[in-house]
Amino acid sequence: MAAYEINNLQNDFQQSLALSGSPGVVSTSPTQSFMNTLPRRLSVSKQQKVLKPFSTGDMKILLLENVNQTAIEIFKGQGYQVEFHKGSLPETELIEKIKDVHAIGIRSKTKLTANVLQHAKNLVVIGCFCIGTNQVDLDFAAKKGIAVFNSPFSNSRSVAELVIAEIISLARQLGDRSIELHTGTWNKVSARCWEVRGKTLGIIGYGHIGSQLSVLAEAMGMHVIYYDIVTIMPLGTAKQVPTLDELLRKADFVSLHVPESPETKDMISAPQLAAMKDGAYLINASRGTVVDIPSLVAAMKVGKIAGTALDVFPNEPRKNGAGTYNDELNGWTSELISLPNVILTPHIGGSTEEAQTAIGMEVATSLTKYINEGNSVGSVNFPEVSLKALDYDQENTVRALYIHQNVPGVLKIVNNILSDHNIDKQFSDSCGEIAYLIADISSVNQSDIKEIYEQLNQTSAKISIRLLY
Numbered sequence: 374m375a376a377y378e379i380n381n382l383q384n385d386f387q388q389s390l391a392l393s394g395s396p397g398v399v400s401t402s403p404t405q406s407f408m409n410t411l412p413r414r415l416s417v418s419k420q421q422k423v424l425k426p427f428s429t430g431d432m433k434i435l436l437l438e439n440v441n442q443t444a445i446e447i448f449k450g451q452g453y454q455v456e457f458h459k460g461s462l463p464e465t466e467l468i469e470k471i472k473d474v475h476a477i478g479i480r481s482k483t484k485l486t487a488n489v490l491q492h493a494k495n496l497v498v499i500g501c502f503c504i505g506t507n508q509v510d511l512d513f514a515a516k517k518g519i520a521v522f523n524s525p526f527s528n529s530r531s532v533a534e535l536v537i538a539e540i541i542s543l544a545r546q547l548g549d550r551s552i553e554l555h556t557g558t559w560n561k562v563s564a565r566c567w568e569v570r571g572k573t574l575g576i577i578g579y580g581h582i583g584s585q586l587s588v589l590a591e592a593m594g595m596h597v598i599y600y601d602i603v604t605i606m607p608l609g610t611a612k613q614v615p616t617l618d619e620l621l622r623k624a625d626f627v628s629l630h631v632p633e634s635p636e637t638k639d640m641i642s643a644p645q646l647a648a649m650k651d652g653a654y655l656i657n658a659s660r661g662t663v664v665d666i667p668s669l670v671a672a673m674k675v676g677k678i679a680g681t682a683l684d685v686f687p688n689e690p691r692k693n694g695a696g697t698y699n700d701e702l703n704g705w706t707s708e709l710i711s712l713p714n715v716i717l718t719p720h721i722g723g724s725t726e727e728a729q730t731a732i733g734m735e736v737a738t739s740l741t742k743y744i745n746e747g748n749s750v751g752s753v754n755f756p757e758v759s760l761k762a763l764d765y766d767q768e769n770t771v772r773a774l775y776i777h778q779n780v781p782g783v784l785k786i787v788n789n790i791l792s793d794h795n796i797d798k799q800f801s802d803s804c805g806e807i808a809y810l811i812a813d814i815s816s817v818n819q820s821d822i823k824e825i826y827e828q829l830n831q832t833s834a835k836i837s838i839r840l841l842y
């Protein structure tokens with residue numbers, strides 16, 4: 374059957390099913406006041422073998438925070454509707470916009486809390502176009518059947534390189550010398566300026582970024598020690614130390630590379646700063662909540678800490694612009710900027726052309742595969758399930774995507790519903806309270822589809838359903 378014929382059939386079917394809203398979207402659970410995206414036919418471009426959902430024009434994607442152009446091209450290539458914003462949105466505006474969209478792409482700034490997500494009626498998937506996912510309520514999203522994807526290491530190298538630049542800049546007081554000369558002062562000094570060769574770098578969190586940094590720092594002749602909650606194989610001649618305290622006592626430079634979590638909140642505060650060597654340096658390019666800045670300011674004022682580089686802050690402005698970084702945002706700002714040897718950057722650790730292009734492609738591809746095929750591999754809050762792309766040349770084949778509560782007896786009920794047809798392939802997995810089943814079913818007539826959908830929709834463990842055909 375030619376693709377256009379399939380599409381025409383789908384059009385009719387969608388129209389007959391549409392109860393409200395855009396064609397193909399019906400309320401599956403009116404009492405719970407959320408809607409699922411219903412059945413969409415995938416059409417195949419035979420020349421390019423690219424799978425595209427039918428009615429791609431229905432698929433709405435909201436992209437915030439200047440997500441890279443590569444992502445926009447991938448989504449537009451799929452025919453999705455793309456709404457793009459350079460900054461993040463105030464919460465009330467975000468709530469309005471999220472009501473409608475099927476997918477949202479954000480970076481580290483936009484907070485997708487339970488309060489925001491509860492308004493998302495059609496949302497199927499969230500893309501974090503960054504490493505961190507702390508800005509999303511992952512459990513709440515999973516319980517609503519919304520998969521979340523990120524890019525786990527596309528910007529690690531960029532962050533590690535920035536930190537190397539900061540280590541040398543702090544050791545040589547580069548920021549201050551540069552500001553002085555920009556303002557007409559020649560101040561040639563060597564007092565308390567150091568080579569980094571032979572100094573000790575203490576890395577807190579030896580994951581993707583911490584371990585990259587370790588390799589680069591050793592290449593400059595630094596000794597590397599690291600602290601992590603798990604035992605990790607050292608790279609080069611780096612050494613893991615058993616306690617944070619030991620790292621703080623031994624390191625000349627301390628660099629933080631942990632995620633935001635309840636355990637890492639204020640991980641560096643007054644007692645930890647007191648434990649550091651006199652005249653040591655502190656670098657934070659992880660999350661703003663990890664360092665208690667008033668304590669850092671106090672430690673710098675008494676000369677305990679000789680310099681600091683901060684790329685992340687407890688509160689960060691919503692968008693670029695003059696006057697956005699001030700005491701109104703973070704009460705200690707004026708005090709911090711008045712101190713010597715303080716390098717402040719606007720959360721640019723991962724902001725390189727290379728990283729952003731790679732992230733754009735990776736996350737947009739994950740989202741597209743999830744939307745078009747149900748493939749959840751790489752999701753951070755969902756069971757990872759995939760089946761080879763459906764052969765859309767084959768007629769009467771349907772892929773059921775069934776997200777459900779992970780409770781006993783569900784597969785028996787679901788397979789009973791599907792049992793009148795031929796289940797060609799099936800893959801199911803669970804993750805905590807959530808389980809996800811993909812099943813390819815053949816020998817399904819157009820008239821059966823609505824029935825399958827309605828029966829699945831009545832199962833008590835159902836969270837959300839999509840049928841691709």
Ligand SMILES: NC(=O)C1=CN([C@@H]2O[C@H](COP(=O)(O)OP(=O)(O)OC[C@H]3O[C@@H](n4cnc5c(N)ncnc54)[C@H](O)[C@@H]3O)[C@@H](O)[C@H]2O)C=CC1
Nearest residue numbers: 504505578579580581582601602630631632658659722723
């Ligand atoms: N400034 C920027 O632009 C960027 C900042 N980041 C931040 O850097 C963080 C780290 O990134 P990756 O290295 O890719 O993460 P990762 O997950 O690969 O590594 C994090 C490491 O921290 C360790 N860890 C977790 N809790 C800890 C604790 N309480 N004490 C000691 N170690 C602990 C983990 O075991 C893990 O080895 C991200 O979560 C993100 O918040 C990431 C990219 C860019």
Ligand SMILES: O=C(O)C(=O)COP(=O)(O)O
Nearest residue numbers: 480481482503504505723
């Ligand atoms: O990747 C991360 O976690 C980052 O912190 C980078 O965030 P961004 O994409 O620059 O908002």
